[in-house]
Structures are given as C-alpha cells and as structure tokens.
Amino acid sequence: MLHFPDAGRFADWLSSNGDQAGGVWLMFAKKGSATQTIGRQDSIDAALCEGWIDGQGGTWDEQFFLVRFTPRRPRAKWSQVNRSRALELIESGEMRRRGLAQIEAAQADGRWDAAYPPSSNATLPPELQVALDTDPAAAARLAAMKRSDRYALILAIANGRRPDTRGRHVAAFLAAGRSDDE
Incomplete structure (x- = not known):
C-alpha cells in the first residue's frame, strides 16, 4: 500500500513503475484526517494518463480508505466518465504515451464507442x-x-x-x- 501527498508524486511513481507493477493499493486520507494525501479524482487522472485504471476500494481504518489501481487490461471496458476525462487530459496536454496507447487501442477495437454510462x-x-x-x-x-x-x-x-x-x-x-x- 502506498500513499502520495499529491498527484505529481503518484504520476512520477506511475511513470517509473507503470510498466513493471501489476497494480497498487493507494491509501486516501478520510475527511478530518491529519494526513494529506492525493485526492481521488487527481489519482484517477494520473492513472488514466499512464494507461491505468481505478478499481475496487474499501476502508482501511479510521483515517484512511483504499482504492486498487491496475494497468488497464487489453479488453477492459471504458466508462463514459473516464472517456470524457481522457479527452480533457489530451486537450490539456497531460495525457502520456501509455495512456494514449490505451485510448488508440480502445478506438480501434470499438470499446471507445461502446463506453458504458454512469x-x-x-x-x-x-x-x-x-x-x-x-x-x-x-x-x-x-x-x-x-x-x-x-x-x-x-x-x-x-x-x-x-x-x-x-x-x-x-x-x-x-x-x-x-x-x-x-
């Protein structure tokens, strides 16, 4: 389990470890916690940029909750929410090579157009x-x-x-x- 104080540190970790790691549990501080951690949406954005995706989550203790992040699998479905966010990240110039590769693969095989609604x-x-x-x-x-x-x-x-x-x-x-x- 890892925790990062901000999106930049998580993005750096993904850039350095994203090709080798099979996944990671991120710890997020609950409201009222004295610990500062990356926000949930910022972590999702960083993951999308590197071709990763958020998944299951749960409570850790009174101070933290957990969310599992993994590399996007080749046939993984896209949500309309993540698809829209990915387009915004491309437009802002934040999307990286691995994230673009996942988007291009999804566009090529139809998963991009078949994204499921919220x-x-x-x-x-x-x-x-x-x-x-x-x-x-x-x-x-x-x-x-x-x-x-x-x-x-x-x-x-x-x-x-x-x-x-x-x-x-x-x-x-x-x-x-x-x-x-x-």
Missing part, C-alpha cells in the same frame, strides 16, 4: 424491461435493490455480447427472486 444515466436493457413488464414481483425486487446492485445488474445484462448471454442474466435475476420468495 449509473445516473443507465437505462434498463430491453430484455430486462420486457421481463419486468410481465413480472410485477420482479419489478418490485429491482426497485428495492440498492442502487449499486441495480446498476451492476443493468451493466451485466447490457454488456452481454449475444442475446442468449443477456437472456441468461435476466433469467438468473428472475430465478434468484423466485427462490427468495419460496
């Missing part, structure tokens, strides 16, 4: 909407889900490449609800 703009996939229209209990379960869980379900269905894959995700959601009702 949870605030996510819409129900048609397959799920049809199921909910015919199953009021499933619609009620979806409405009762935590926002993050609902978004994860929507993305899992929407990101299915084939109709049968999307259908399996919908069927699994419906089946899980039926087993909960029993």
